[in-house]
Amino acid sequence: MQVHEAIVSRRSIRAFLPTPVAGDVIRRVIETAARSPSGGNLQPWHIDIIAGEPLAELKATMQRRLLVDKAEVESPEYDVYPKSLPSPWRDRRFNVGEAMYARLGIPRHDKQARQRWFANNFDFFGAPLALFCSVDRMMGPPQWSDLGMYLQTVMLLLREAGLDSCAQEAWSLFPKTVGRALSLPPERMLFTGMAIGWRDPANPVNELVTDRAPPIEWARFNGV
Numbered sequence: 001m002q003v004h005e006a007i008v009s010r011r012s013i014r015a016f017l018p019t020p021v022a023g024d025v026i027r028r029v030i031e032t033a034a035r036s037p038s039g040g041n042l043q044p045w046h047i048d049i050i051a052g053e054p055l056a057e058l059k060a061t062m063q064r065r066l067l068v069d070k071a072e073v074e075s076p077e078y079d080v081y082p083k084s085l086p087s088p089w090r091d092r093r094f095n096v097g098e099a100m101y102a103r104l105g106i107p108r109h110d111k112q113a114r115q116r117w118f119a120n121n122f123d124f125f126g127a128p129l130a131l132f133c134s135v136d137r138m139m140g141p142p143q144w145s146d147l148g149m150y151l152q153t154v155m156l157l158l159r160e161a162g163l164d165s166c167a168q169e170a171w172s173l174f175p176k177t178v179g180r181a182l183s184l185p186p187e188r189m190l191f192t193g194m195a196i197g198w199r200d201p202a203n204p205v206n207e208l209v210t211d212r213a214p215p216i217e218w219a220r221f222n223g224v
Contacts, residue, residue, distance in 0.1 A: 006159040013164040015203035018126040033153040038146035045150045048132040062122035121170040127195035134188045158207040169191040
């Protein structure tokens, strides 16, 4: 697979088959992705991969929290989006949500159905393997951008292997629960989770292909 093909075929997959991911494949992806750039070669990412019984235990914990305990979210340690998000970014976020729920046949007024669907994040959309990325609290915005470069490389290497993924900042709503499950040290902050596996081709939610703004909206070319 060419890099271009990996980029255009990468999507946020939200329905996975239960087919396991081979351990040697994910180990190769995680190691190769470490060639991603980072300022000063700090390599600030910390990665936890879970599958099998540890993953089943985390999924069961979240099911109890959401369905039995009906627990409120914990205190997120960062804002996924700015608190006041203006256009055009607000519009893009709104449009992708509406497009996804339209695929699922869930109308805007059915808040409970939307909440139930959102809870699928904490089952990793049925994926058989999960990744968590954390970072030392001393690190600043430049190092957080390094995390993004690492994770993008992971997702493209997964496509090369025929696998799919969905980056899930929704896990930032439960940093304590994840921290306990992964035994994260107190000086470490959870950034994101990621579902990894084989896409379910029969699920309509996986037919969603989000649009992209044209370069005229965000790029300037001088002397080119």
